[in-house]
Amino acid sequence: PAGKGAQLLELPARFRDGDAGAAGAARYARGSASEALQAKVAQAGAEDAFFVADLGEVKRQFAQWTQLLPRVQPFFAVKCNPDRLVVKLLAQLGAGFDCASKGELEQVLGEGVAAERVIYAHPCKPASHLRYAAARGVELMTFDNGDELHKIRQLHPGAKAVLRILADDSSARCRLGLKFGAAPDAAPALLRLAVRLGVDVVGVSFHVGSGCQSEAAFGDAVERARRVFDSAAALGLRLTLLDVGGGFPGAGELGGLDFASLAAVLRAAIDRHFPPAAYAHVRVIAEPGRYFVASAFSLAVNVVARRRVEGAAPAFMYYVNDGVYGSFNCIVFDHQRPRPRLLSPRDAPLFASSVWGPTCDSIDCIMSDGQLPELQIGDWLVFDNMGAYTLCAASRFNGFNLSDLVYVDTEGALL
Ligand code: PLP
Numbered sequence: 001p002a003g004k005g006a007q008l009l010e011l012p013a014r015f016r017d018g019d020a021g022a023a024g025a026a027r028y029a030r031g032s033a034s035e036a037l038q039a040k041v042a043q044a045g046a047e048d049a050f051f052v053a054d055l056g057e058v059k060r061q062f063a064q065w066t067q068l069l070p071r072v073q074p075f076f077a078v079k080c081n082p083d084r085l086v087v088k089l090l091a092q093l094g095a096g097f098d099c100a101s102k103g104e105l106e107q108v109l110g111e112g113v114a115a116e117r118v119i120y121a122h123p124c125k126p127a128s129h130l131r132y133a134a135a136r137g138v139e140l141m142t143f144d145n146g147d148e149l150h151k152i153r154q155l156h157p158g159a160k161a162v163l164r165i166l167a168d169d170s171s172a173r174c175r176l177g178l179k180f181g182a183a184p185d186a187a188p189a190l191l192r193l194a195v196r197l198g199v200d201v202v203g204v205s206f207h208v209g210s211g212c213q214s215e216a217a218f219g220d221a222v223e224r225a226r227r228v229f230d231s232a233a234a235l236g237l238r239l240t241l242l243d244v245g246g247g248f249p250g251a252g253e254l255g256g257l258d259f260a261s262l263a264a265v266l267r268a269a270i271d272r273h274f275p276p277a278a279y280a281h282v283r284v285i286a287e288p289g290r291y292f293v294a295s296a297f298s299l300a301v302n303v304v305a306r307r308r309v310e311g312a313a314p315a316f317m318y319y320v321n322d323g324v325y326g327s328f329n330c331i332v333f334d335h336q337r338p339r340p341r342l343l344s345p346r347d348a349p350l351f352a353s354s355v356w357g358p359t360c361d362s363i364d365c366i367m368s369d370g371q372l373p374e375l376q377i378g379d380w381l382v383f384d385n386m387g388a389y390t391l392c393a394a395s396r397f398n399g400f401n402l403s404d405l406v407y408v409d410t411e412g413a414l415l
Helices: 033-041 055-068 084-093 102-110 127-136 146-155 184-197 215-234 259-273 290-296 327-333
Strands: 008-010 027-029 050-054 072-077 096-099 118-120 140-143 160-164 200-205 241-243 283-286 297-309 315-320 340-342 350-356 365-373 380-383 404-408
Touching: 008 033, 027 033, 033 050, 033 297, 033 380, 033 404, 050 055, 055 072, 055 084, 055 259, 055 290, 055 404, 072 084, 072 290, 084 096, 084 102, 084 290, 096 102, 102 118, 102 127, 118 127, 127 146, 140 146, 146 184, 160 184, 160 241, 184 200, 184 215, 200 215, 215 241, 215 259, 290 297, 315 365, 340 365
Parallel strands: 027 404, 050 404, 072 096, 072 283, 096 118, 118 140, 140 160, 160 200, 200 241, 241 283, 315 350
Antiparallel strands: 008 027, 050 297, 297 315, 297 380, 340 380, 350 365
């Protein structure tokens, strides 16, 4: 029976102050993610879209990271999913944090994370945000141009600057190099400028692009970083930090890289270009975002309307209650292609089907060309792997609320 084994509970008080979860009224359930899905839809009057977030999945991803990349300390890229419990959990597990703004710094520091465990990993920072970092003792930060160095010298003279260089991101779903990263041959001049200004450059970072599809890009970027270490050494600078950025695949992502083989390539590249014997003084960190959270969140949406398409073969358009202006903004910004499954699967003929979000706009299309059994109004669809770059960029366009949130922890007690 629906809901058997899982009961929806109020979050413990220590998680409830402030805005816990999307709608600020998140619940949690004991049991599995699918039990939580069933429990939520079995509630009287249930029709709002909601996420089930499995913190246990984040724990498993963390454990896998520690096992396969023991030399690389992960700094979770908060932008990917600033969910309060995810941040709390990763803080407890010992992760560092990559923050991109004052708001993210406030959140992470507000969780009691020490400033030394934070990198302000945005190469182009607003002055007020930089001042805030200085006031709160966040020293580690990236830069990729001379103007930023002048700004850092003026507003945060105690900063430990990390030069972000361009990596080959040509295979990535989101090519960050179009916007950030110093060309490798510009690095020596930037290092000289830093020396002249008295800005303390401590390391090198790169980002192979989010949704990277090439293991080799990581190896190549590590080699580029090593060349910058050599240029720095020629200027008398002893760099101590290598930041290999983000771009690691989420578990369960269709067509993504395999994390284990990527980790093997990265381990080998780090060991080759930064052999531990000669580079024991170099600390290696990374800024994974989607890796930790993509597979931890599933989104359940309710069919609120449907339309039969006239034509030779039967086809259906379904309208559901979260869309491209909401959690499915990942289709536009992150180039994801979410695919639904039925919450209650059934053996039935399939029909050409499209799935649309709730707003009045026709760009609000979640899937244009799927095959689904005939659905009825009130049926539930589930989209898995919805934890990365979804809720964090959702809007309330057309007056629709953000989707609700239910937590589970399949690896023990909540947090
Ligand atoms: N670091 C920086 C500077 C980024 O801009 C991003 C994503 O945009 C990330 C890390 C996280 O990337 P990913 O989620 O692909 O690991």
